[in-house]
Amino acid sequence: MAEKLEAGCARPTGGPVGEPPPDEQQSQQPAMTKEVQKMIHVGKKAPDFTAPAYYKGEFTSIKLSDYLGKWVVLCFYPGDFTFV
Amino acid sequence: MSVDSVFVHKMWNDHxxxxxxxxxxxxxMLSDGGGKVGTVYGVYDEAAGVENRGRFLIDPDGVIQGYEVLTPPVGRNVGETIRQIQAFQLIRATKGAEATPSGWRPGKLTLKPGPDLVGKVWEVWKTDMA
Structure with a gap:
């Protein structure tokens, strides 16, 4: 489900799965923005993504679609070490 | 998930x-450098460079059943999130034969949608249950 990452200096990155390559993305910027706005609807599929993660002492990578078959609560928050 | 790196996540968790x-x-604890995932989910504040407080409930089929987005100064109510998951799990278990009215909690009255219920909700559900 979650793959362990090698420790290193490079900062791991993730992002939406199925994102077009950078060149293509640039030329299609306006169309992309419009599409992105429409991607979240209740009753519709959650957009898939991968993201680096910290979990119980390990650096790992998470892919949303690996969690099919389970309930998932996905929470966004402004920043580490903040209150509220 | 926030825009912080996994290294900052580790420090925050450990300390x-x-x-x-x-x-x-x-x-x-997921890292979303640059807010790429947050942008797709409509919660990334580009001007501030941070994610708003978005919370998405995703069912076992990968379908979004509900979401809530708050600006940063107000925190969430975790109890309400759990109540909603319990309600969605009940709906899923009954394959939609039952529905949870406003204010429902586990063990409380559910409704069975159908022609017989039309105009009769007032008999079983009161406003103080909301």
Missing amino acids: ELAKMVKGGVPFH
Whole structure:
């Protein structure tokens, strides 16, 4: 489900799965923005993504679609070490 | 998930959160550098460079059943999130034969949608249950 990452200096990155390559993305910027706005609807599929993660002492990578078959609560928050 | 790196997540968990929760955070702390995922989910504030407080409930089929987005100064109510998951799990278990009215909690009255219920909700559900 979650793959362990090698420790290193490079900062791991993730992002939406199925994102077009950078060149293509640039030329299609306006169309992309419009599409992105429409991607979240209740009753519709959650957009898939991968993201680096910290979990119980390990650096790992998470892919949303690996969690099919389970309930998932996905929470966004402004920043580490903040209150509220 | 926040725009912080996994290294900052580790520091926050080990040095602060582990003092609130024994053993540290029991969930994966995800990193969204640049807010790429947050942008797709409509919660990334580009001007501030941070994510708003978005919370998405995703069912076992990968379908979004509900979401809530708050600006940063107001925190969430975790109890309400759990109540909603319990309600969605009941709906799923009954394959939609039952519905949970406003204010429903586990063990409380559910409704069975159908022609017989039309105009009769007032007989079983009162406003103080909302």
